[in-house]
Amino acid sequence: MLHPKKALQLSYTLFSNPRVGKLSKENLPAVLQDTHKEIFEHDEHKFHTYTWKGNDTKILLVHGWESNSARWEKALPYLQKSGSTIIAIDAPAHGQTSGKEFNVPRYAEFINRAVKKFEPNIIIGHSIGGSACLYHQYLYPDTNIQKMVLLGAPSDLKTLLDNYIQMLSLNPKMFTHLEKHYLKNFNIELDYFSGAALAQQIKIEGIIAHDTNDTVVAFEEGKKIAANWEKGRFITTNNLGHSMHDETLYKEIYQFLFEK
Structure with a gap:
């Protein structure tokens, strides 16, 4: 039987260390090769x-999570019709970015560094990248x-940890240890780290799109965010799963971003 501290370390490592998604200069996908x-x-x-x-x-x-900037390949043709400059960021421990550990607070710091440099007018996040965008906008509203567009984004970090513990059949007591870890290391109380609560503070316009058949992030998570974002519009999709790649959806997002 593992000592509680070792069990916590193992659990946090499993939860925060991506298994896939890394890239190198030698194996860059074609979509990323002809970029600055x-x-x-x-x-x-x-x-x-x-x-x-x-x-x-x-x-x-x-x-x-466990992705990289190449995941936007199918969305790019629709966004590029606007003539916009498009910047993709590799998350901590993903793509070509350094490190072995991923978490939302660190991702939000990276996003903020990119926002200061590029001064984007629009931000689009998928999955936990969407959560990081929401957290960033909450922390730094004056940009x-x-x-903002969120695709398949989870609302509650607490829900994510619960699902993770169940998925790996871990001792339910592990949740308490992970909760203390987040409070000690990131000054985050899981009860308060809620996309729904953060969304109440968001003043800009946005879209929250979520699929009814998302088996990675439950449909209810998107509904929580949408219900609390005053200027957020909820789009329901069907049979797209978690990837959210769809011509109709991308056209609707384009219309929201550029034709309204």
Whole structure:
């Protein structure tokens, strides 16, 4: 039987260390090869961005867990119709970004560094990348960002941890240990780290899109965020799963961003 401290360390490592999603210069997907690449330093980390150059309107793309900037390949043709400059960021411990550990507070710091550099007008996040966008907008509301789109984003960190513990058949007591870990290391109380609560503070316009058949992040999570975001519009999709790749959805997002 593992000592509680060792069990906590193992559980947090499993929860925060992505198993896939890393990239190297030698194995860059084609969609990322013909981009302007930059490396930024934040604390001891180096994170990577990829830019498809366009006009003065700028869109920042924020991917989710065990993914990387190449996940936006199917969305790019729709966004590029606007002529916008598009920037994608590799999350902590994902893509070409350094590190082994991922968490939302750190991701929000990376996002803020990119926001200061590129001054985007629009931010789009998928899955937990959407949660990080929401958290960033809550922490730093005074930016150039005017519109935000969240795709399949979880609301409550507590729910994510609960699901994770059940999925790995861990001792339910592990939740209490993980909760204390987040409070000690990130000054976050899980009861208060809620996308629904954060959304109440968001003043910009946005879209929350979620699929009824999402088996990774429950549909109810998206509904929680939408119900508390005054200027957020909820879009329900069917049979797209968690990836949310769909021509109809992308056209609706384009209309919201550029034709309203």
